[in-house]
Amino acid sequence: MLSTLQISLIVSLFCGQLLQKAPEPRTSPPDPAIEQEEQDYTPVVIQQDSLIETIESPVAEPMGLAVYEGQLWISDMATRKIHEFRLVDRKLVRSIDAPGLMPTGLTVHKGMLIIADRQMDKLHRRRISDDSITGAETLPYYEKWAWGMVSDGKSLWIVDAQDRKIHQIDPDDGTTIRSFAAPGTHPTAIAWDGAFLWVAEHATNTIYRMDPETGWVVSSLPSPGPYPSAMVFFDGTLWIADYQSRRFYRVKLPEKLRVIEDDERRVRATYQVVYRAGGTGKVRKLTSFLAVPRELAGQRIITPVRFDPQPTRMVRDRWGQEIAVFELGDLAPGETRTVRWIGDFSLFRVRYQIDPAHLEPLRTDRELSQYLADDKKYNLKHQALTDWMKDLSRAPAHPYRTARLIYEKLVDSIVYERTGGWNNAAAVLARKSGSCSEYTFALVALLRRAGIPARYVGAISERGDAASFDDVFHRWAEMWMPGYGWIPVDANAGTGPDPAVRGQHFGGRSNRHVVTTIGGGASEYLDWTYNHNTRYELEGQATLDEQPIGRYRPLKAKPTSRNILLVEKTADPGPAQAPVCPAVVPQLKPVPDHTRTNSLLWGALFGGLFLLVLGIYIAIRMQNRSR
Structure with a gap:
């Protein structure tokens, strides 16, 4: 029969073996070689x-x-x-x-x-x-x-x-x-x-x-x-x-890098307008004009845009914008008509790599000169624009610096507010508030006043979730920079003190927009609107309600969920065609679970103590029985 001391010794040796096999928690500075095995x-x-x-x-x-x-x-x-x-x-x-x-x-x-x-x-x-x-x-x-x-x-x-x-x-x-x-x-x-x-x-x-x-x-x-x-x-x-x-x-x-495009998102986007006649009388000669998205930096078309119903004809306006025309005829009270397009897009975050020290000279040819012209939403000769530009006129003439000073001052001067319709640039500067379209009119006007060609773009936008709808939409400006082409400049989105946000929207665009419209001013089909426009005649007491809406649905991502595309530096104003250079995404390896290691350690310790006490108890009982 084993004595109490012998049993205790055996149990202690067993517990010691358990403790030797349990890994120790790390208390020293991590070793780089070991850490590389944990996460690469x-x-x-x-x-x-x-x-x-x-x-x-x-x-x-x-x-x-x-x-x-x-x-x-x-x-x-x-x-x-x-x-x-x-x-x-x-x-x-x-x-x-x-x-x-x-x-x-x-x-x-x-x-x-x-x-x-x-x-x-x-x-x-x-x-x-x-x-x-x-x-x-x-x-x-x-x-x-x-x-x-x-x-x-x-x-x-x-x-x-x-x-x-x-x-x-x-x-x-x-x-x-x-x-x-x-x-x-x-x-x-x-x-x-x-x-x-x-x-x-x-x-x-x-x-x-x-x-x-x-x-x-x-x-x-x-x-x-x-x-x-x-x-x-x-x-x-x-x-x-x-x-x-x-x-x-x-x-x-x-x-020689013109633009970086990364953080790809693949979406199915739809733009739809629903019309409904009301009142008494008829809506005559209802015609709907839908701007058609095109390929450009940061926006690739995966499948061609489809229409429902088929448009009556396709046209281009004075700015080169393609437009689908739907002649919908007459509507009696209570009747509805719907037009829409649907397309699949690959959208990227866009970051232009402008080097202010190496800009080419700014020259304006016949095509660019139209983006310096006046129009009713710009009112370039108004005294408000003259007064606003006084301080900037003292700065050295440099396209980037001049444009950036205008942008920074506008960001600091105006707050976002949707009121008063779409006023012209002079009214917006005087009021010191505006919607995204009014920010854009003011910025385009000031850039043109400084001799920098400028235009606007309009889009339907993702609103927070991958699957979402948009009934507000968004418009921002673009400026011409020699050697780089048309650069997005969004003073509305650039508001706030963070220089990263301001820099992001001076020469950058997020992957949350499908650009539908590019224009320099009034269009013979879209007028001053973007995405769509409507024309009709009312007979008697007829009314017409219309509801435009954009919809986003995420598509299945490609195997590589993040790419970086490169576009070489060029002065070509056309859409950039970029070779794809896939960037790599961190490939995670399993990380050792130190919590589990510690649990094993303490489990072994308490298990050993339990066996020790149990062994002593059994030994004492056996000795008592032998007596």
Whole structure:
């Protein structure tokens, strides 16, 4: 018979084996190699050769990048160290302790390594030499949560992650020279290319090019990884450290790129108008004009538009807009007529890559000159437009800068309000409010007044859900930029303080619209409307009700749910024909369930204790019986 001590020893050894087999919870900084097995990402690419290389991050949490004499310097929040990374053999060659516990931004200014810490109100300076890193100088920092940091050779630029601002800092005494809003809601890294600031934003995984003089977002690109945390320009390429994938991406910025189209949505769209006669008498010669969608940048037609019923004829107006004409005849009281088109579309988010420093000269030929002409909704000679343009006339003549100043001022001057019908530009500027069409009339008029060709487009829009209907619709302006063609400019959608939103709608369009109408002014068929127009005669006390409505239904997505299309830079005003360059979507691998691991650990522990107590109890009972 086994003694109580022997039974307890056996049970204890069994419990020890269980505990050895149960994985330990991780408490040390994560190892990049292990994490890559947990979750892997394939980077998003813009052009076939834009992603030069991808390397595994040599540190666990890269938060800052800098370059000094051909080597990368990296701040690692996990180990609280600053590392020198030798690019020749991809090795860490030396490290120093970070001054604080949360090292973030890192840059080199006049031979000094500048280190920021999210929780400290000072910047730290270290002098770099071949064999040592010396000094312990500090520089006061008067703002909040320093994250990204870069030097332009004269000033420091710091991303304030708490207040979502970009601060220009005097590198000698830490004075904040000026500040402007950072793009998006979660700005992280910042880099300098010699002319523009590039700011990474994690919420949308977007990298924005910003004008340091104005704070405008000029263009944007998708980040190759899911969480850009540090950036630096070196040797003509942009190095991007990604916190989540723990990789470094070396990117060549796209050249001769006119527009990026990505974030594809495939929809079946319908536009329908229902007419119903009322009152007494008849509605005579009812004619309906439906604008027909066409292919253009960001809008591809999957199946040709179908009509119900078949139109009486097809025509084009003075602006080249194709229109289906339905001659519906006479309607007696209570009678209805319905016309509609239906089509399948592939819609993309559009982002024009305008480079203000390299615009071609603005020339207007006979075709473009019609987009400078006056019309009753523009009233170009009105004193209100003259007064409004006074301040802008002092700015240097430059198509992009002039158009952007007009756009920014209009966004700040007008609030959205659907009232008073569709007034002309002068009335809208005086009233300081307007609908989307009135925003558009004002913007087109001001651009034309400044000598920039402008027109408008109209669309049916998705209203929040993939399957939705639209009975409000939307209109915005387009302007002609030399070398790029017609650029969308939507002052109504660009309202608000976020420079990312403003930049998105100056040279960009979402994938929530099917464009039906393009015009420069009054049309012989559509007049000043878009989507459709109606003409008829009333006899006696007859009335006519009409209800236009657009409908969206999502179509099955292609196997690759996100593409990036490229259109080479061109001055051709026609629809852009773009080769498709598929971008890759993160391919997720199963992530180990640490909660389950911990449950197994505690289960083994309590199970072992239970068996120990049970063994002692049984041994005692057996000994008592033997007596």
